[in-house]
Amino acid sequence: EVQLVESGGGLIQPGGSLRLSCAASGFTVSSNYMGWVRQAPGKGLEWVSVIYRGGGSYYADSVKGRFTVSRDNSKNTLYLEMDTLRAEDTAVYFCARMGSHRDGWDYRYYAVDVWGQGTTVTVSS
Amino acid sequence: DIQMTQSPSTLSASVGDRVTITCRASQSVSRWLTWYQHKPGKAPKVLIYEATTLESGVPSRFSGSGSGTEFTLTISSLQPDDFATYYCQQYNNYWTFGQGTKVEIK
Numbered sequence: 001e002v003q004l005v006e007s008g009g010g011l012i013q014p015g016g017s018l019r020l021s022c023a024a025s026g027f028t029v030s031s032n033y034m035g036w037v038r039q040a041p042g043k044g045l046e047w048v049s050v051i052y053r054g055g056g057s058y059y060a061d062s063v064k065g066r067f068t069v070s071r072d073n074s075k076n077t078l079y080l081e082m083d084t085l086r087a088e089d090t091a092v093y094f095c096a097r098m099g100s101h102r103d104g105w106d107y108r109y110y111a112v113d114v115w116g117q118g119t120t121v122t123v124s125s
Numbered sequence: 126d127i128q129m130t131q132s133p134s135t136l137s138a139s140v141g142d143r144v145t146i147t148c149r150a151s152q153s154v155s156r157w158l159t160w161y162q163h164k165p166g167k168a169p170k171v172l173i174y175e176a177t178t179l180e181s182g183v184p185s186r187f188s189g190s191g192s193g194t195e196f197t198l199t200i201s202s203l204q205p206d207d208f209a210t211y212y213c214q215q216y217n218n219y220w221t222f223g224q225g226t227k228v229e230i231k
Contacts, residue, residue, distance in 0.1 A: 035220075043224075044210075044212060044222060044223070044224045044225040045161075045163070045169065045212055045214075045222045045225070046222060047219070047220045047221065047222065050219075050220065058219050058220075060126065061126055099171075101174060101175065101178075108157060108175075108216060109216060109220075110157070110159050110171075110174045110175070110216045111159045111161070111171045111174060111214065111216075112168075112169065112171075113171070115168035115169065
């Protein structure tokens with residue numbers, strides 16, 4: 001069964017650090033585009049970060065320089081290292097596998113096709 | 126980053142109504158746009174991608190149109206299962222969601 005299970009969320013003070021983990025089963029993390037999406041209380045969905053098959057990455061402007069996405073191929077696990085946390089980072093963080101479709105000879109990564117259940121991060125003193 | 130703006134933010138409608146949601150991009154995203162449906166406590170579900178292509182298994186009452194900077198999602202006859210929040214998301218230049226449109230019961 002294809003599944004993503006997040007862990008690592010919690011209550012953290014402003015300026016602190018936290019590492020989220022996402023254990024995948026039923027598929028190989030390194031063969032896919034993987035990412036993190038968050039939803040702040042009462043707000044919409046927001047892309048946070050994506051790691052590409054080749055290891056490159058994307059970060060939203062709101063987290064650039066503070067968050068780092070990585071993966072451990074031997075554990076088939078995705079991570080999000082979050083530093084210098086702010087109150088506005090408070091959200092449910094979802095791990096995501098991205099689906100693709102053909103665009104000529106290339107592929108476009110168009111949506112999340114597998115979601116984790118989410119882990120809550122609360123930044124507050 | 127490309128900004129995506131949806132309108133309206135909330136929409137009140139009745140079963141059987143024709144519903145249209147608009148999504149505007151701050152710059153052209155060509156046809157690289159996805160629509161999701163999101164219900165509380167559940168994972169968002171892809172309805173449409175490449176602006177007009179219906180995802181497998183999605184009912185034909187859902188349709189998408191547009192290109193460039195303006196897109197629409199239409200539900201031809203609203204069903205009880207369709208009350209949810211809808212998001213557009215561009216994938217032309219990285220990825221950006223719209224702020225969402227909540228479709229509620231009138």
